[in-house]
Structures are given as structure tokens and as C-alpha cells.
Amino acid sequence: MTAATTTPVSTPNVGSNPERAIASPRTLIDKIWDAHLVRDESADAPAILYVDLHLVHEVTSAQAFAELRQRGIPVRRPDRTIATMDHSTPTVLAPGSRQLHVTDAQAAAQLETLERNCAEFGVPLLGMDHPSRGIVHVIGPELGLTQPGMTIVCGDSHTSTHGAFGALAFGIGTSEVADVLATQCLLQSRPRTMEVRVDGTLGAGVSAKDIILAVIAKIGVAGGQGHVFEFTGSAIRALDMEGRMTVCNMSIEAGARAGLIAPDETTLRWLEGRKHAPSGAAWDAARKRWASLATDAGARYDRTVEIDASALQPMVSYGTNPGMTIPVTASVPAPEAIDDRSDRAQQEQALRYMGLAGGQEIAGQRIDVVFIGSCTNSRLGDLRAAAGVLSGRRVAPHVRLLVVPGSQEVKRQAEAEGIDEVVRAAGGEWRESGCSMCIAMNGDQLQPGQAAVSTSNRNFEGRQGKGGRTFLASPLTAAASAVAGAITDVRTLA
Amino acid sequence: MPALTEVSSAAILLPLDDIDTDQIIPARFLKTTERRGLGTHVFADWRYAADGTPNADFSLNAPGASARRILVAGRNFGCGSSREHAPWALADFGIAAVIAPSFADIFRNNALKNGLVPVAIDSGAHAALVQSLRESPDALLRVDVAAMRLEAFGASHPFPLPPFARHCLLEGVDQMGYLLSAGDEIARYESAHPVLSSTTS
Ligand code: SF4
Numbered sequence: 001m002t003a004a005t006t007t008p009v010s011t012p013n014v015g016s017n018p019e020r021a022i023a024s025p026r027t028l029i030d031k032i033w034d035a036h037l038v039r040d041e042s043a044d045a046p047a048i049l050y051v052d053l054h055l056v057h058e059v060t061s062a063q064a065f066a067e068l069r070q071r072g073i074p075v076r077r078p079d080r081t082i083a084t085m086d087h088s089t090p091t092v093l094a095p096g097s098r099q100l101h102v103t104d105a106q107a108a109a110q111l112e113t114l115e116r117n118c119a120e121f122g123v124p125l126l127g128m129d130h131p132s133r134g135i136v137h138v139i140g141p142e143l144g145l146t147q148p149g150m151t152i153v154c155g156d157s158h159t160s161t162h163g164a165f166g167a168l169a170f171g172i173g174t175s176e177v178a179d180v181l182a183t184q185c186l187l188q189s190r191p192r193t194m195e196v197r198v199d200g201t202l203g204a205g206v207s208a209k210d211i212i213l214a215v216i217a218k219i220g221v222a223g224g225q226g227h228v229f230e231f232t233g234s235a236i237r238a239l240d241m242e243g244r245m246t247v248c249n250m251s252i253e254a255g256a257r258a259g260l261i262a263p264d265e266t267t268l269r270w271l272e273g274r275k276h277a278p279s280g281a282a283w284d285a286a287r288k289r290w291a292s293l294a295t296d297a298g299a300r301y302d303r304t305v306e307i308d309a310s311a312l313q314p315m316v317s318y319g320t321n322p323g324m325t326i327p328v329t330a331s332v333p334a335p336e337a338i339d340d341r342s343d344r345a346q347q348e349q350a351l352r353y354m355g356l357a358g359g360q361e362i363a364g365q366r367i368d369v370v371f372i373g374s375c376t377n378s379r380l381g382d383l384r385a386a387a388g389v390l391s392g393r394r395v396a397p398h399v400r401l402l403v404v405p406g407s408q409e410v411k412r413q414a415e416a417e418g419i420d421e422v423v424r425a426a427g428g429e430w431r432e433s434g435c436s437m438c439i440a441m442n443g444d445q446l447q448p449g450q451a452a453v454s455t456s457n458r459n460f461e462g463r464q465g466k467g468g469r470t471f472l473a474s475p476l477t478a479a480a481s482a483v484a485g486a487i488t489d490v491r492t493l494a
Numbered sequence: 495m496p497a498l499t500e501v502s503s504a505a506i507l508l509p510l511d512d513i514d515t516d517q518i519i520p521a522r523f524l525k526t527t528e529r530r531g532l533g534t535h536v537f538a539d540w541r542y543a544a545d546g547t548p549n550a551d552f553s554l555n556a557p558g559a560s561a562r563r564i565l566v567a568g569r570n571f572g573c574g575s576s577r578e579h580a581p582w583a584l585a586d587f588g589i590a591a592v593i594a595p596s597f598a599d600i601f602r603n604n605a606l607k608n609g610l611v612p613v614a615i616d617s618g619a620h621a622a623l624v625q626s627l628r629e630s631p632d633a634l635l636r637v638d639v640a641a642m643r644l645e646a647f648g649a650s651h652p653f654p655l656p657p658f659a660r661h662c663l664l665e666g667v668d669q670m671g672y673l674l675s676a677g678d679e680i681a682r683y684e685s686a687h688p689v690l691s692s693t694t695s
Contacts (some may be wrong), residue, residue, distance in 0.1 A: 038683045039676060045658045048676055050683055053693075060577065062527035067670070076680075082693040086527060106525035124693050157576040157600060173578035173604035175669070181611060183673040185680055191655065221512055222570040223597060255573060257599050276691040288689070301588045321512050321573070342568065348513055411599050412569060439521045448544070460516040 027298035060155030134407020144274025163260030164244035200310035208243030209474035224256030233307035318348035333360030377455035378406030389479035396485025401428030499665035514574035527632025533586030
């Protein structure tokens with residue numbers, strides 16, 4: 001439910017009326033929206049939107065289950081719900097053990113609460129020692145649960161990741177988690193639509209992460225407010241599914257409610273044969289259905305922005321929100337050059353926190369830690385990219401490198417390829433899967449004043465540990481920086 | 495949720511842009527399984543020094559601040575994580591309305607579900623309000639939910655609320671109850687849209 005200003009401009013009154021829906025060309029977003037209306041929006045109430053898949057994790061669900069218990073109601077559709085443990089789980093095995101052991105008493109209690117809730121309400125759980133456990137936004141696609149045309153929600157803002165498959169996927173708060181558990185529905189207003197068109201060809205050393213960082217740098221952290229992004233253009237089509245997930249993942253960092261990409265052959269290739277993907281005749285039927293999802297010719301978006309992929313450099317954030325991002329070849333913007341008083345004050349505060357001076361080159365800034373992981377960049381392709389840089393090289397002696405796969409499945413696949421050996425041989429730490437230093441809830445964290453290049457998605461003050469300084473970048477840039485001991489353009493690495 | 499028709503109070507001034515939910519409530523406090531009790535941790539990293547003592551120059555620590563119910567922040571308040579712990583922490587501290595030029599979408603949703611009014615006013619009016627509050631920090635402000643107006647320093651500023659959210663605030667309506675009452679419609683939708691891939695098989 002957002003402000004009344006989110007009334008659509010491009011698709012008035014399409015609603016769920018199929019005849020009118022056919023009559024006017026619609027975007028991918030509109031098609032998914034229309035297909036999930038249990039009750040359309042009216043003058044005094046938002047729409048009731050049906051949710052196909054609800055992902056649950058330990059941090060934002062306890063209070064929601066408690067609400068159901070208090071009202072004496074069951075989970076309406078356990079078969080459309082799945083839970084995992086990721087945010088506060090450890091990423092190292094207990095000494096001398098093959099099991100994960102949670103030492104933080106509060107975290108342990110929260111994880112036990114999830115276990116109890118799932119057992120009581122019949123919700124399937126990928127628990128601590130489950131072979132499919134992992135970051136909630138990594139396992140959905142991996143298991144084939146995330147499919148085109150779906151509505152997907154989770155009590156986590158990076159739910160937008162699943163949009164890579166052409167699903168309308170967005171983060172919700174805990175009260176809404178309770179709503180979905182109880183009714184499989186949400187109250188929502190139709191979002192505005194924004195096309196983010198990325199044409200051209202990425203240069204060497206430039207990746208999906210650099211595309212989305214460039215988008216956020218261009219439109220700002222509130223630039224997408226009230227909108228859902230559809231990423232289009234030749235550079236998006238050229239990305240593999242992992243790259244597309246990286247792009248959609250950070251839509252929220254531009255303030256958007258969600259971000260998605262129309263399904264194509266690349267999407268089908270990823271999905272086919274996965275555990276929960278349709279098979280046989282159901283697969284053929286699904287293919288047909290998914291083919292009709294793409295935005296119709298002539299459909300209008302409320303806004304459009306364009307990015308030239310060919311002109312992109314590797315990007316790195318320098319400040320305390322993801323909009324404060326520049327090419328790795330650039331200098332840190334000087335506060336004095338900013339006209340708006342409050343923007344200037346914000347810039348000054350950010351540079352003070354980050355220990356940077358306006359005008360200095362960002363490359364060469366000394367770092368202490370490199371974190372390769374998170375739902376943004378912890379999939380096999382990300383780890384392969386990092387390993388390609390690390391192979392035959394050593395991490396700088398003063399740098400700690402942490403590589404945390406997004407799921408236990410990613411970990412197994414990477415180990416089968418010897419990526420763990422490459423990381424260890426370079427002097428890095430190879431961990432069990434989880435959110436880890438992306439959110440620093442499990443003890444993996446920066447010390448005050450430490451600087452990290454991180455492949456995660458948020459560089460807010462204290463995000464990776466109180467007083468820690470985060471420089472967001474791609475796996476390639478992160479690995480190159482680990483080797484050099486300072487922020488480095490991977491294209492110049494010796 | 496109890497009904498809320500207006501909030502009258504002096505304000506706490508924190509006019510920074512893009513205040514994210516990691517600042518409002520840092521992640522290390524998210525291990526709780528309760529909604530209550532987060533007020534002592536709201537803005538923890540700005541509010542307390544490394545040794546845990548309150549930072550005297552932070553506005554939430556000013557004498558009398560804990561009795562104030564209105565927070566004046568900058569644009570795009572509540573960006574970042576979807577954690578509802580952010581409005582829980584603000585409400586637990588005693589805040590019932592946040593005034594800003596704009597709010598992040600998920601935060602606004604979460605706030606409205608917890609009787610915390612997001613008061614988005616025009617950026618010019620906001621700048622003037624911040625200036626006036628710098629000169630008269632103890633001035634009384636009034637947020638009128640029914641009229642959707644903020645009264646401050648003799649002026650009256652409109653702010654938007656979606657009709658349903660306004661109704662829920664004014665009547666203390668329970669939104670889950672509203673959804674539950676649509677059970678038949680939901681069942682009809684479900685029988686027309688069978689589940690294609692089940693999480694339980
Ligand atoms: S990896 Fe980070 S951003 Fe992703 S779900 Fe975990 S905590 Fe959230």
C-alpha cells in the first residue's frame with residue numbers, strides 16, 4: 001500500500017477484465033499483476049493480490065507466526081511456503097565437528113523458534129544441516145521454485161532477486177508476512193512501471209554488478225520509489241541468469257519495489273530439470289504460458305532510463321549508500337563541488353565516515369578485508385569469476401579474504417570444480433553458506449575503522465559491523481583488490 | 495492497533511536524508527522474537543558511544559526527547575532493509591509520526607501497520623519547518639490524521655495517506671482481519687489457479 005500517487009498512468013482500468021486486458025498492450029509487470037488479482041483496487045481499498053510463493057527466514061518470521069498462533073489460525077498454503085535459515089547462521093563448522101554450532105544464545109533461540117514454528121504450522125524447512133540450505137534468494141531459483149509469471153514475497157527487501165525469472169517479487173514487512181501466512185494474499189496498490197534499458201556490450205572486466213551499480217549511481221537511492229523496474233535491452237539479454245539475478249537483486253537499492261526481466265531461452269535453460277520445475281507435458285504447457293509474458297509491442301512504461309553498457313567501467317561505491325558509486329578509474333567527488341546544502345552535508349558526513357578525502361582517486365585506497373558472498377554475488381558464476389582472478393596469485397598479506405557461497409549446493413558445485421582450493425591456495429577463507437558479512441549478524445564482521453571491498457549490496461554505516469567501511473564492487477574487482485591489498489581496477493592487475 | 499486520530503507533540507529533529515533502516519535499528523538487534531523492547535536500541539550507533547554512554551549531542555538524547563512523539567527527518571526516510579523492526583523500534587521509543595519530504599516504500603507500509611504516521615510534506619515546507627525548529631526547538635506540532643494536515647508554526651500543510659490506510663489508522667482497523675474476510679474470494683481464485691509446483695513435494 002503506497003501513497004495515492006502510485007495510480008497508474010500507462011494502463012488505466014485494465015484490471016482483471018480479460019477483454020480490456022487483451023485490447024490494450026501491457027507490460028510484463030501489468031500482466032503478472034492482472035493475473036494475480038483476487039480483488040481489484042477500488043477508490044477506498046488497495047487490491048488483494050494473490051501470492052504464489054512465500055519464502056521465510058528466521059529473522060522476520062517469529063512475530064508473524066506468533067500472530068497466527070494468537071488468532072488460532074493455520075498457515076493457509078504450506079505448499080506455497082518454504083523456510084530456510086541464513087541470516088544469523090554460522091559459516092564455520094564447530095571445531096572437530098561436521099556440524100554448524102550457533103554460539104550466540106539469541107540467534108540460537110531465534111533459529112529454534114523457526115524450527116518449532118515450521119513443525120507446528122507444517123511449513124517445509126531447509127534447516128541447519130539440510131543439504132539444500134542457503135541464502136533465501138539463492139535457493140528459490142536453485143530449487144526451481146522461482147518461476148516466470150509468479151508473484152513471490154519474502155520478509156526481505158532483496159526478494160527482487162527472483163525478478164530475474166520474470167516473476168513479480170518483492171520484500172514485505174513482518175505484519176505482511178503474517179498476512180500472507182494467514183491468507184496467501186497481500187493488500188497492494190498497482191505499482192508504476194519504469195523501463196531500465198541497457199543496450200550495448202560490456203567490456204572486459206565489467207559485469208552485471210557494474211550495470212546495476214551504474215543504474216543506482218545514475219538515478220539515486222530514491223530514484224525508483226513507487227516503481228517496479230523492467231530491465232530490457234541487449235546487454236540484459238546477453239547476461240546469464242546469475243548476472244540477471246545480480247541486477248534485479250539491487251533494484252531495491254535504487255528505491256524500486258521490485259525489478260524484473262522477461263523470460264527467454266536463457267531462463268528456460270536454467271529452469272529445465274530443476275527439482276521443482278515442471279516436467280513433461282507440464283513443462284511444455286508452462287513454456288507456452290511463459291512465452292506470452294513479455295511486454296507487448298506498444299505498451300507504455302511510466303518512465304524510462306537508459307544506460308550504455310559499452311561505456312561502463314568497473315564500478316565501486318565510495319560512500320555510505322549505494323548511490324554514492326563511481327567508476328574505479330574516477331576520483332571521489334569533492335563536497336565543495338556540490339551545490340545543494342543538504343547533499344553537501346551528506347557527502348561530507350559520508351567521506352568522514354569512510355575516511356576519504358574529496359578529489360582523491362578511489363583506486364589505491366588501502367583495504368583490510370574482502371568479502372565475496374551475499375545474495376547479490378555468491379552464485380557459482382560469481383565464485384568462478386573471483387577464482388579466475390585469484391588463481392596463481394596470493395592475497396596481500398594484510399588482507400583477510402572471506403569467500404562465502406550462497407548455498408550448500410553452490411558450495412558443493414564450486415568444490416567439485418576446485419574453487420575452494422584456489423581460494424585457500426591464495427590465502428583466503430572458504431566458508432559454509434549464509435548471509436555472513438553482508439549483514440554481520442553471525443559474528444562475521446568488520447572491526448571499527450576496517451575497510452572492506454564487498455560484493456554485497458549495502459554500504460550503510462555499520463552494515464558490516466559497527467564502524468566498518470564498505471566499498472561495494474563486483475566479484476572481479478573484489479578479487480583483484482584482495483590481491484593488490486587496495487581498491488584495484490581488475491584490468492590493470494599485474 | 496489502537497485508533498489514532500492525531501498526534502500533538504514537540505519534535506525531535508534529525509533532518510538527514512536517506513536515513514536507512516540499518517541506522518534506525520542495526521542488524522545485531524534483529525535476533526529478538528518479540529515486537530517490543532527495541533526502543534532502547536533505536537539509532538543505537540548514533541545514539542551511544544563505543545562504551546555505551548549516550549552521545550550528548552544526538553537529538554534523541556536531548557533532555558525531554560523521550561517524551562516527544564514526532565520525529566522530523568530528511569528525504570527518503572527508511573530506505574534499505576524491509577525490517578519491520580524499524581517502525582517497532584521507533585514506536586517503542588514513543589514516536590507516533592515521522593515528518594519527511596519522502597519515505598521509502600516498504601518502510602511506509604510497515605509504519606502504517608504499526609500506527610506510525612508517515613507525514614510526507616512538500617520539500618519547501620519541510621525546509622522551512624526544519625529552519626523554524628532550529629530557532630524554536632520546543633514548538634508544538636500537530637498531525638491531524640483525519641484531515642491529513644500538519645499544523646506547525648501557524649501554517650497548515652497537507653500530506654497524503656492512501657484512503658484505506660487512513661481509514662485503518664482512524665478506526666484502528668486490523669488489516670489481516672480485512673484479508674481474512676475475503677476468504678471466499680481467495681478460495682475461488684485458488685480453485686481457478688491450481689498450484690503448479692508445490693514446496694511440500
Ligand atoms: S545476503 Fe545480505 S542482503 Fe541478501 S538476504 Fe542475506 S542479509 Fe539480506
